Amino acid sequence: MTRSLLVASVALTLAACGGGSDNSSDTDDQPVFNPSAPEAPVVPVPEDGFAPEAKGISDITLVDAYGSPLANANVTISPLSTVATSSLRALSSSIVVVTDSEGNLVTSDLEPGTYSILVSIGTVSVTFTLVVGEDNAGDSMSIIAPLVISEDVDGGVVAVDLSGEGLFVSLSGTVFDADGPVADAQLSISGGDETNGAVATGFSDAEGNYTLTFNVALAKLAAISEGRIRVHAEGYLPYVVTVSDELEINGTSAFSGLNFELIPREDEVTVFYSEDFEQSVDGSCGSWTEYVLQESDYSEEPEEWAGPGVGVAAVALAPVADDTLWNSHTVGEGIINQAFLDGLVVMAPDDSSEGAVPDPESNIACWYGDDVTGAATTGNFMGEADENPQDSLNGGDSLTYNAGAIVSPEIDLTNIEGSVSLSFDTWWEIESVNPNENGFDLMTVEYNLGDGEGWQTLIRLNPLTDPVTELAAEPGIEDEYVVAASEPLDDVFDEQYHSRASLPYSNTGFNRAPRWIAHEPVPLDTLVGNFVTLRFVFRTQDSLYNGFRGWMLDNIRITDEVGSFPISDSTYLPGPPYDGTTEPEPETFSVTANYTPNPDFSLSEGSTRTFTADVSWAGGDQVVGSIKLQVFRNELLVEEVTVTDEVFLGKSTSLSVDAYVGNSSDYVEVTLTVFDDEGEVIYSEQHYHSVAAV
Incomplete structure (x- = not known):
């Protein structure tokens, strides 16, 4: 099974009209750099204090x-x-x-x-x-x-x-x-x-x-x-x-x-709980317990995967291995990623590690990844690899998904006042095909208050969107590309398509070398007054692109620092993994809209444009009561129009509205919203235009 790459098709460009061949001398539409006073504590600085020497x-x-x-x-x-x-x-x-x-x-x-x-x-x-x-x-x-x-x-x-x-x-x-x-x-x-x-x-x-x-x-x-x-x-x-x-x-x-x-820190940080894994024995992760995920470790209502044409099947789960891939990782083990040695994955351009799994920052860390050394230097989270076939640069296929957690002892937060946060050092490298929070290779921190509600999501480490790269090869898309080569276009797309399958996504960004970082403190204020159990969970969610080096943790602490990392907007656990099958698609309600001007176009500054949406819908038994077309400039509503079922042409209609697009520093958002006969929103979509100098 192959997952397609998704690329956002909204358009916002800095270049002037004419495809970016030149820029206007008018600087009003250029990015602005506004040096300002730092939002940090202000302390007196000696007159002879250091100041960086300005240079070109x-x-x-x-x-x-x-x-x-x-x-x-x-x-x-x-x-x-x-x-x-x-x-x-x-x-x-x-x-x-x-x-x-x-x-x-x-x-x-x-x-x-x-x-x-x-x-x-x-x-x-x-x-x-x-x-x-x-x-x-x-x-x-x-x-x-x-x-x-x-x-x-x-x-x-x-x-x-x-x-x-x-x-x-x-x-x-x-x-x-x-x-x-x-x-x-x-x-x-x-x-x-x-x-x-x-x-x-x-x-x-x-x-x-x-x-x-x-x-x-x-x-x-x-x-x-x-x-x-x-x-x-x-x-x-x-x-x-x-x-x-x-x-x-x-x-x-x-x-x-x-x-x-920066201002030196003078106050002392109070530590309520810590785990540095230094007391790990026989591969264990300190006082934390390794755990293979079960059916109860997924939500009953699986989250929809954003991939095209594939539904997430609700599968009956059973442990896929006797042991989780979480294990202690010590200094000097010298593990190399076998998937890199086999040519299934590549290192990021700024990564000089040659596939090595890094040493912990101290002596021992906890790592989700194979830890076999010697002749077999696994160093990834493939588990049991699918050897037939293992094509070059495919990212590494496993025979099945895998998932595991490390679970803390019960932590007493009952006698704490003031701000409380969770901090930890982390290093991770996963797939870049669909690393988003509803995608694959999911990394979550979860909590359990022992109140019968079970495990809840505290934070997710995955990005919310995938990186932006070239569009997938589709019929007619050749006009979007320029190839400076003699090779026919069809052969280029078939044989040399620049896939993300072999490229990493790490804790420093897309196709960047992973590094040990201090994770931004996570607020725990809402958990104060309880006995809390925490767990760090890795879920591959499928068997594809598992040849990367996984997730490593160290120096877990709960302190009196103020937390700032975003808490998950959904406390529910991720849905079950994809099992390789696609369930029959039920007939569902769908909306199709064609826009004028095309959402990929840049608009000329200073003009008033007519924005038109030709809308049609089908499927299901959903009743459409009205449809609204709105035009925003820099997020402020400037014009809108609404049509009702009285002017519908069966299951289609057209809407148009005139709006001034602004200057080249502006951007325009066109929003289409469909309501049922009770006035409830049943569908919406947005498209963006840049405004360019002419």
Whole structure:
């Protein structure tokens, strides 16, 4: 069985009309970088306290949507606006350079200001914006471009333009304190509840410099714009700032000079419970109990999987193995992922581990993964592998799904006052095909109060959306692609389709090397006053793409720190795994709508457009009472129209409304809502348009 890749088809692009070949000199529609006072405790800073030395950017590394270097790309950097300084030379005209084999290019020192970057590979060109902040202190940065690059069988370049298909954003800056740069600070950017925490995580280097790049669905633009950047370092107070207070994100863009000054921590953290697994014996995970999931460990009403045309079957579950894959993992075991050695999975571009399973941060950690060493160096969560066949780069197939938990002793939270949170160190690497919270390789933290309600979901670690990559090959889709090669298109799509099956999704992002990170504290305030049992649960949910290195935990603690990680919006457990069969589809109510203008189109600024929806519906015994078409600009309703059953043409109708689309910094949302005869919503969908300069 094969699962198809889903890609959001909403459109929001930074490029002007004409397919991104050039940018207008008008800078009103460019992303804005707004340095502001940090939202951290304010303490006096000595007059001779450290301040990063401002400098221009002289080295840039370009990567594609997969994080792979953009080699041999033609790059044009043009100034849109600059800020005069005494130490940096202004870039008065465009510069044209070519990246090397690692995606690197050397520029003149780019002074503070806004720049248009045009990247061309073959006949494909994309345009986006770089904003260099006045306090930029790093001379290099990495930038993600809205492109996917691969090769055909003859070594020709296959380039796919993803402009308008997702958010491709790069951030860089410096972390420091009053004494100098802060190394190994952990930085993350989050859309909160809407992204289930961080969409990207990175660390500062020895000079305090960091880079964050991320690739997420375009629908998360508003959430990330109003989301948070969080900086955490041992011995310092957490630094949290709202994204919109610092910068304005519009589609694909890059920002440098986003600096953070940390304040040393003086208060002591109270620890109510801890487990570091150092007392593990014979493979056990400290005082926690390993457990193979049973039928009762899934919800009675399975959640619908987002995959196309496949329903989740409610299957009778039984243990699939006598032992769970949870086990203690000690320093020096030297386990290598056999799926990597067999060519079933690949390492992320920034991963130099050669498939090694990392050592714990201390001596012992708890890991969900095979721990056989010697001749068989498994190192993944395949369990019993499906050897027939194991095709190259298929991600690794198991004979069946697998799932397991580690369960804590009962924890006393009855005599605690004030804020309480759960924190832990974590490292994980799973599939990138469908890693979303309703997909596969699910990682959850669950709780039981012993009140007869059973296990409930506290948080999920999976992202809410899958990464944005090229669309699947479908009839007629060839026009969406440009291939700089002599190979016929059909052969390219059949033989060289750039699948995500072999690529990882990790706790630092899509196709990024996993790292040990300190998980953002999880609020437990609602559980105070109870005896609580916790468990960490891994569920593959199917037998596909299980050749990755799994989930590792260490230093679990409950403290008096304030929790901030989003609590799950549903306390119910995930549905049962997919068993490889598809149940007959009942005749269900469905709606089809064709829109004018097409949702993939960018709208010209300053125009008034007629938005039309031709709607039809079928299936089931659902009664349609009315249908509403609404047009929003920047989330504010500007026009709407409603039709009722009196003007329905059988099971179809048409709606139209005129609306002003705004300027090139705006975006337009078109919403269709279908109501039954009681006025209840029975169907809705949204589409987005960017507004581009002409």
